[in-house]
Amino acid sequence: MNFKDMKVQIISIGNELLIGDTINTNASWLGAYMTSLGFEVTEVHTISDKIELIKSTLSRSMSDSDMVLCTGGLGPTHDDITKAAVAELFGVNLRTDKRVLDYIKKLFETRNIPFSKSNSGQAEVPENCEVLFNKMGTAPGMWFHEEDCYLACMPGVPYEMKYLMENHISKKIQKAFGDIGFLHSRYLKTVGIGESTLSDNIIGDVSSHFENGVSLAYLPMPGGVTLRLNGMGKTLSEAEKSVNILAEYIYSKAGKYIIGEGKELTISEALGKILIQQNKTIATAESCTGGMIANELTNIAGSSAYVMGGIVSYANSVKVDQLGVSEKDLENFGAVSKVVALQMAKGVAKKLDTDIGISTTGIAGPDGGTIEKPVGTFWMGFWSKDEHFAIKALFTKDRLLNKERSSRTTLEMARRVLLNIDEMPYNLEKEYI
Amino acid sequence: MNFKDMKVQIISIGNELLIGDTINTNASWLGAYMTSLGFEVTEVHTISDKIELIKSTLSRSMSDSDMVLCTGGLGPTHDDITKAAVAELFGVNLRTDKRVLDYIKKLFETRNIPFSKSNSGQAEVPENCEVLFNKMGTAPGMWFHEEDCYLACMPGVPYEMKYLMENHISKKIQKAFGDIGFLHSRYLKTVGIGESTLSDNIIGDVSSHFENGVSLAYLPMPGGVTLRLNGMGKTLSEAEKSVNILAEYIYSKAGKYIIGEGKELTISEALGKILIQQNKTIATAESCTGGMIANELTNIAGSSAYVMGGIVSYANSVKVDQLGVSEKDLENFGAVSKVVALQMAKGVAKKLDTDIGISTTGIAGPDGGTIEKPVGTFWMGFWSKDEHFAIKALFTKDRLLNKERSSRTTLEMARRVLLNIDEMPYNLEKEYI
Numbered sequence: 001m002n003f004k005d006m007k008v009q010i011i012s013i014g015n016e017l018l019i020g021d022t023i024n025t026n027a028s029w030l031g032a033y034m035t036s037l038g039f040e041v042t043e044v045h046t047i048s049d050k051i052e053l054i055k056s057t058l059s060r061s062m063s064d065s066d067m068v069l070c071t072g073g074l075g076p077t078h079d080d081i082t083k084a085a086v087a088e089l090f091g092v093n094l095r096t097d098k099r100v101l102d103y104i105k106k107l108f109e110t111r112n113i114p115f116s117k118s119n120s121g122q123a124e125v126p127e128n129c130e131v132l133f134n135k136m137g138t139a140p141g142m143w144f145h146e147e148d149c150y151l152a153c154m155p156g157v158p159y160e161m162k163y164l165m166e167n168h169i170s171k172k173i174q175k176a177f178g179d180i181g182f183l184h185s186r187y188l189k190t191v192g193i194g195e196s197t198l199s200d201n202i203i204g205d206v207s208s209h210f211e212n213g214v215s216l217a218y219l220p221m222p223g224g225v226t227l228r229l230n231g232m233g234k235t236l237s238e239a240e241k242s243v244n245i246l247a248e249y250i251y252s253k254a255g256k257y258i259i260g261e262g263k264e265l266t267i268s269e270a271l272g273k274i275l276i277q278q279n280k281t282i283a284t285a286e287s288c289t290g291g292m293i294a295n296e297l298t299n300i301a302g303s304s305a306y307v308m309g310g311i312v313s314y315a316n317s318v319k320v321d322q323l324g325v326s327e328k329d330l331e332n333f334g335a336v337s338k339v340v341a342l343q344m345a346k347g348v349a350k351k352l353d354t355d356i357g358i359s360t361t362g363i364a365g366p367d368g369g370t371i372e373k374p375v376g377t378f379w380m381g382f383w384s385k386d387e388h389f390a391i392k393a394l395f396t397k398d399r400l401l402n403k404e405r406s407s408r409t410t411l412e413m414a415r416r417v418l419l420n421i422d423e424m425p426y427n428l429e430k431e432y433i
Numbered sequence: 434m435n436f437k438d439m440k441v442q443i444i445s446i447g448n449e450l451l452i453g454d455t456i457n458t459n460a461s462w463l464g465a466y467m468t469s470l471g472f473e474v475t476e477v478h479t480i481s482d483k484i485e486l487i488k489s490t491l492s493r494s495m496s497d498s499d500m501v502l503c504t505g506g507l508g509p510t511h512d513d514i515t516k517a518a519v520a521e522l523f524g525v526n527l528r529t530d531k532r533v534l535d536y537i538k539k540l541f542e543t544r545n546i547p548f549s550k551s552n553s554g555q556a557e558v559p560e561n562c563e564v565l566f567n568k569m570g571t572a573p574g575m576w577f578h579e580e581d582c583y584l585a586c587m588p589g590v591p592y593e594m595k596y597l598m599e600n601h602i603s604k605k606i607q608k609a610f611g612d613i614g615f616l617h618s619r620y621l622k623t624v625g626i627g628e629s630t631l632s633d634n635i636i637g638d639v640s641s642h643f644e645n646g647v648s649l650a651y652l653p654m655p656g657g658v659t660l661r662l663n664g665m666g667k668t669l670s671e672a673e674k675s676v677n678i679l680a681e682y683i684y685s686k687a688g689k690y691i692i693g694e695g696k697e698l699t700i701s702e703a704l705g706k707i708l709i710q711q712n713k714t715i716a717t718a719e720s721c722t723g724g725m726i727a728n729e730l731t732n733i734a735g736s737s738a739y740v741m742g743g744i745v746s747y748a749n750s751v752k753v754d755q756l757g758v759s760e761k762d763l764e765n766f767g768a769v770s771k772v773v774a775l776q777m778a779k780g781v782a783k784k785l786d787t788d789i790g791i792s793t794t795g796i797a798g799p800d801g802g803t804i805e806k807p808v809g810t811f812w813m814g815f816w817s818k819d820e821h822f823a824i825k826a827l828f829t830k831d832r833l834l835n836k837e838r839s840s841r842t843t844l845e846m847a848r849r850v851l852l853n854i855d856e857m858p859y860n861l862e863k864e865y866i
Contacts, residue, residue, distance in 0.1 A: 017461075017464070017477070018464050018468075018474040018475070018476075018477060019464050019465060019468040019474060020460075020461040020462060020463070020464035020465025020466070020468065021465070022461070023456060023457075023458055023461045024456070024457055024460065024461070024477075025456055027453075027457065027479065028450075028453040028455070028456045028457070029453060030453070031450070031451050031452050031453035032452060032453025032454070033453070035451075035452040035453065041451040041452060041481075042451070042480070042481055042486070043451075043478065043479065043480050043481070043486070043490075044450070044451060044457075044477075044478070044479035044480075045476065045477070045478055045479075046460065046476065046477035046478075046479075047475070047476050047477075048474075048475055048476075053475070053476070057476075284724075284745070286724075286727075289728075289731075290727050290728050290730070290731025290732070290736075290740070291717075291719075291724035291725065291726070291727030291728035291730075291731065291743060291745065292724065292728045292731075293724070294719075294723050294724030294727075294728075294745040294747075295722075295723055295724035295725045295727075295728045295836075297723070297724075298722075298723025298724065298745075298747060298797075298836075299723070299832070299833060299836070301798070301799055301800070301832055302800075303723075303747075304747055304748070307723070307745075307747045307748075308747060308748040308750070308751055309744065309745040309746045309747040309748055309751040309755070310724060310744075310745040310747075311742065311743075311744055311745070311755075312717070312724065312727040312731075312740075312742040312743040312744070312745070313742045314727075314731060314736075314737055314740045314741060314742040314743075315737070315740075315741040315742055315785075317741070317785075317786070318741055318742040318785055321784075321785075322742070322744075322755075322784070322785070351754075351755070352748075352750075352751055352754075352755070353750070364731075365734070366734050367734070367735075399732070399734055400732060403728075403731075403732070
């Protein structure tokens with residue numbers, strides 16, 4: 001069976017989606033999930049809680065595709081209208097599922113909540129469905145096979161929906177569509193390099209790998225460019241093998257830009273791991289970023305092992321009094337200067353007695369720019385007993401974006417120094433005293 | 434004309450929406466917008482860039498509703514497939530709109546980009562449409578009236594779509610549907626009080642106001658509960674009047690919890706305004722929040738007028754050396770204690786020479802909790818020459834949520850002190866030395 005021909009439609013039920021109170025993230029997640037399994041997602045229908053509309057949409061979608069995924073309308077507050085609509089559509093009755101009923105009763109018992117009739121309705125399902133047990137909530141999932149189409153109904157609560165997809169429906173799909181193949185994904189995160197430089201100059205053309213069922217996507221995200229490697233195979237190890245060959249090639253070309261793997265990996269987490277491995281401590285001296293770097297570093301559980309602390313020196317007096325920046329240099333070169341960035345990084349490391357000091361000083365905006373130093377001008381400093389330098393960048397006109405970019409660039413600068421990578425983020429030049 | 438009977442459907446065109454690369458935020462925004470105008474949003478269709486599918490979806494939606502809003506598929510990279518589909522559906526040809534063509538040519542000239550034939554295609558529109566001039570991009574909006582239904586086509590780029598809705602289509606709707614009425618909204622932001630306490634105990638039943646066409650919604654957001662007051666009237670001043678009467682009533686009941694107005698207002702912005710008004714400066718001493726408070730404060734443009742800086746004292750040695758916390762007290766009471774929070778707040782204000790010092794020390798988690806001081810235990814300190822106290826809270830088990838909540842609570846604590854409001858956020862008790 002060729003999966004390129006498999007069509008799926010998604011139906012999202014709920015007024016909250018139509019009036020804009022809730023953004024339909026379920027449909028995006030399901031779209032990505034089904035695409036990764038090789039299905040073509042042709043339509044998403046978001047509809048209100050009306051029985052006739054649910055029936056007609058279900059009926060049309062099922063006749064136009066091989067599979068339909070339906071979310072929402074299963075909670076007790078929705079009067080179980082999805083189940084009633086499905087039962088009417090298929091001309092069957094509802095039955096009470098004993099396992100689900102017992103489970104819900106027990107759940108209420110544990111939580112000391114009285115069990116009412118409307119709660120027992122949660123255990124009712126159309127006669128012709130296969131129940132998909134939902135241990136994340138009270139509404140079960142349902143699986144139907146009617147008129148040459150498969151239908152899965154799930155609650156609209158995102159984590160319940162995802163649980164059912166990943167644990168039950170994925171298996172049902174495997175079974176229903178036979179040799180569906182296996183998907184293996186790796187997410188390689190890069191920081192400090194632009195998407196086009198990375199794709200055109202560093203990695204180059206890798207289309208020869210695509211013959212093995214592998215795909216490579218460049219996903220620009222706020223923290224950097226993530227490389228998504230997807231591989232499909234008849235077995236999991238086949239899928240892994242082709243992905244790993246491409247990953248190895250990418251590492252050989254772009255290894256120094258890759259901070260690690262995983263969709264959610266951040267530069268502060270990657271840097272933290274290195275600091276632990278090297279048994280080193282760090283402190284921050286922040287002007288323009290105003291505490292953002294310290295905040296990012298301490299978002300990581302266990303960061304107290306290597307973050308001693310930091311000084312937010314927003315006012316020049318704090319730079320002088322707390323970090324030992326020279327008043328004369330401040331006057332001569334200005335707060336946004338190489339010499340001040342250097343003194344801040346060294347000052348905080350000395351003061352807080354750490355192995356490494358990092359610093360930022362810049363013009364975040366919207367005001368404060370000059371012709372010589374426009375909004376977006378940033379100096380970022382590094383100090384350790386082995387190295388002491390600063391890098392200069394011109395970011396954007398947007399205050400928050402500037403804070404974010406200089407924070408990330410500073411953290412990536414530290415990561416590269418610790419790993420003896422000479423090239424700085426965005427190829428910025430190291431400047432010494 | 435009664436607007437309760439007006440039905441609208443939304444069609445979002447684009448593969449990126451179906452495969453989950455882009456979340457359909459346009460549909461949510463449009464749903465909220467049309468709901469606020471009194472329309473019933475019955476269906477949202479997200480479909481791929483296929484001409485037959487676009488035609489059949491358009492045709493069905495138009496016959497089922499009074500108005501259809503369509504986004505996407507207008508860019509030059511999409512081969513203008515939406516325009517071709519619409520022209521085919523209505524049996525008309527495309528014509529070149531001179532004003533749009535001149536505008537695009539000029540745009541390219543200014544940017545020094547060569548003008549190609551595919552670019553001139555952007556100026557082509559179906560003969561039967563009224564062009565909605567789009568000064569935010571190159572693809573114009575289009576307005577149709579066919580078979581008793583209105584159709585608006587817009588680009589999928591969110592800010593272009595919003596521009597067209599707010600500046601052109603809103604007026605077209607007014608004209609098309611006659612006495613549509615006017616909507617006036619106010620967003621009152623509260624911090625430091627739970628939704629149910631606010632609605633049940635403080636504000637109470639306001640349903641008598643609803644007769645004047647006003648509605649009140651409690652919107653729980655990460656930063657607190659926002660009250661949305663919507664009013665509809667035959668004239669704008671009528672809509673404003675009924676909203677203002679309800680707002681006045683809410684201020685009389687819940688004024689001290691309201692930090693200001695506007696959807697995007699943050700507690701750090703509200704506090705900043707007060708500090709400027711009172712000509713006072715502030716410094717932060719952060720342990721568990723790790724720089725988050727300083728970061729929030731400095732996210733506000735112009736904050737350098739009142740934020741002198743801060744000290745992130747993650748390690749105890751930094752608390753002692755930089756903030757003057759007593760080593761003995763640290764030993765006797767632990768870092769997460771009233772006395773340490775008090776000393777941190779005072780210490781940073783003295784050291785950075787500010788009018789106000791605020792501090793946090795707590796167990797952010799996931800580890801580090803004890804039976805006496807479980808994860809989520811936080812002390813937040815305040816110092817000024819007039820007052821010196823700390824408040825204690827038990828937040829959650831989640832590290833990032835804990836950082837966020839204690840940051841917000843600390844900022845709100847400071848706001849209330851500055852405004853002489855004795856009640857602390859979440860009714861926490863002030864504890865003195």
